[in-house]
Amino acid sequence: MPRIPDWYCQVGGMITDWPLYVLFAEKGDIAFLPEAMGVYRLHPGGAFSPKSDLTKLETMEMLYRIVNEGTEFRHDKDLRAGHGRYFLDMARTYLDQGRTDLARRCLREARSYRPRGQFRGLAEAFSLEVRSWLRRRASL
Structure with missing residues (x-):
């Protein structure tokens, strides 16, 4: 079990699972299993689920930054790629829901943290x- 660093506590207890995986991965090998091995329950009693969508996005922005800084950028490329993927996925979700304000915010965030020197995903962005522009124009 790795020592829990101070940066881990900065996320306010909202998201604790995947930063913990980063800590374990730094201490030894981990594996990815492509099968569903659990279920995530959304309920109003959770710490994250009842938050507004904007607060969730701000928390995720902060989480990626804190984990990257806390690990002294040892995983910068992977964290930046994950950050970009997360926010592109969220942009697509919000756009499909017709929530162009949040889609645009996610798209800006995805662009700002894409891995340096990598252009994969820009065409999708x-x-x-x-x-988003076409939907806005059609609604006028």
Whole structure:
């Protein structure tokens, strides 16, 4: 069991699972199992689920930053890639829901944290932006 560093407590207890996986991965090998091995329950009594969508996005932005800084950027490339993927997925979700304000915010966030020197995902980001613009224009 790794020592729990101070940065781990900065996320306010809302999201504790995957930063813990990062800590374990730094101490030894871990594996990814592609099968569903558990269930995530959404309920109003949780710490994260009842928050507003904007608060959830702000928390995720903070979480990626804190984990990256807390691990002294040892996993910068992977964390930046995960950050970009998360926010592109959320942009797509919000766009499909017609929530273009949150979709645009997620798209900006995805772009700002894409891995340095990697352009994968930019075509998708551009496509999302165009779809957002077309939906806004159609609603006028």
